[in-house]
Structures are given as C-alpha cells and as structure tokens.
Amino acid sequence: MEALRTENLSKAFGRVVALKKASVRLEQGEVLGLLGDNGAGKSTLMKILTGFHRPDSGRILLRGQEVHLRSVSHARALGIEPVYQDLALINELNVYRNMFLQREIRSWGPLGILNDSLMRSKAKEHLTAMRVNIPSLDVQISKLSGGQRQAIAVARSVFSDAKILLLDEPTAAMGVKESAIILDLIRRLKDKGEVSIIVVAHNYAQIFDVCDRINLLQNGEISFNSRTSDTSIEELTRLVVDEYRAARERVTNT
Ligand SMILES: Nc1ncnc2c1ncn2[C@@H]1O[C@H](COP(=O)(O)OP(=O)(O)O)[C@@H](O)[C@H]1O
Ligand SMILES: [Mg+2]
DSSP states (O other), rough: OOOEEEEEEEEEEEEEEEEEEOEEEEEOOOOEEEEEESSSSSSHHHHHHTTTTTSSEEEEETTTTTEOOOHHHHHHTTEEEOHHHHHHHHHSSSSHHTTTTTTTTSSSSSOOOBBHHHHHHHHHHHHHHHHHHOSSSSEEEEEEESSHHHHHHHHHHHHTTSEEEEEESSTTTOOOHHHHHHHHHHHHHHHHTSEEEEESOOHHHHHHHHHHEEEEEEEEEEEEEEEEEOOOOOOOOOHHHHHHHHHHHHHOOO
16 A cells, blocks of 8 residues: 655755655555765655645645645644654653653643653553663663664654654764664564655665665656665666766766
C-alpha cells in the first residue's frame, strides 16, 4: 500500500529553482533514501512534506488522498513527523519529560500535577522496546551524545503515533558509532513495518545499509529511482561523477 506520493512538486525561491517536478513514492513500511549533492533540493522536498514550505505547484497524496499541508502542525496531525534532534528536544529537561513533551501525563485531569512516575515508566518501556540504550531516564538531554539525542527524537516521534518519519541528514556530523545507533533504530522500525520513512543522507554506505529504495536528486530533479537491491554504490557514484563533469564543463565554458 502507498503511504505517500508526490506528483510534480516544484518550488522556487526567487530565481533559484530548488525543486523541479519532483515525484516520489513511499510505500507503507518502506525506507526511502534520498541522495543528492549540496543544494540539490533534498531539504526543500522534506520541508514541503513537513508542511513548512508550500509548493508552487504539484500535489501531495497521503494514502491516496490529496492533502494540502497548511503548516508543520497540520502535517503532524496527519501523522507526518519531521525528526529534528535539536529542535525537537529540550536540553534542560530529562529523557522521559522529553519523551512526553507537549503530551505530558497529569494526575487529576489536564490541569493536575505532572505524573512523573507514570511518564518515566512508560518512557522506559518504550525505549526498552525500541532498544534505545540511555544511561538513565533522569539525565538531562544535554548530557547525552548526539546519537543518543537523535535516537530519542526518533523514538519520541514513533511514540507519538507518527506514520511517516522524515529524517533530514540524521547522521550529519556524527561519528561511526553514533551513526550506528540511528541506523540500527531505522532498521528496527523497518522490521516492525508500522512507519514509513524518508531519510536524507550523504553517506552512500549508510543509505545502502538501511533503505529499500533510493532516489537521487540532481539540480532539483529526481534523476534516479531504484530499489536498493537493483542498484549499487558504483552506479550511483557514476551518476554523480557525470553530474560533476557536466558542471565542470559548464564552468570552464563560461
Ligand atoms: N529558504 C530559502 N531561501 C532561498 N533559497 C533557498 C531556501 N532554501 C533553499 N534554498 C536554495 O534552494 C536550493 C536547494 O536547497 P536545499 O533544498 O536546502 O538543498 P539540499 O538540502 O539538497 O542541500 C539551494 O540552491 C538553496 O540555496
Ligand atoms: Mg539539506
């Protein structure tokens, strides 16, 4: 079943055309990897899907139904969740309070006092189920590593019943071990099959490792779409090298 589809999405910022008729398709339970050079339009596409940017033209279909995403909170209400490690978490709060941010459990109704023990035990249950290892649920988020923070941001999105997760370079600036925490989590989510994921990354090996399908964005256009098992790092490298050569020729000819 189809989770999300875009048809001919275009977006320009002034004279810069960031996205040209981008059509992508995400199946239920699938992990789609979005590759592309800096400035290719990856974040623009992701931000349209989160409701942050309005496309100039084109359509978005959620489970076959066209949707007009008015805002990030509207998209979120429809189950589309961007995962931002740094925007989504509050450094001064501990792990379980972050897991329940904006959905705090209170005793005696909505104005009652926070039920810390219940939030703590539910957060623990959920993180254990997702095998996210955190030294303690009581530590401030700021004390954790980048990988751990990102893992909590992902876990929280799933916990909040998101159906589609959008991860824009979740392992950027992370070391190998840190990245492995996130990639592991994505793989586990895929195995459960309840969420569908689009992940933007630079690292081909990581994309090949976790994605079912790969799309390449070049100068705002989806230039390549393949199941991961039907392509190779060599093939993708060749496409990008060709793009680089063409760009270099354009530069030397002007
Ligand atoms: N808010 C914006 N205002 C103006 N130009 C933008 C804006 N966002 C992105 N762009 C431009 O659109 C193009 C695509 O950017 P982006 O989607 O961020 O690429 P990527 O994420 O693939 O690196 C780039 O040329 C970028 O400079
Ligand atoms: Mg980007």
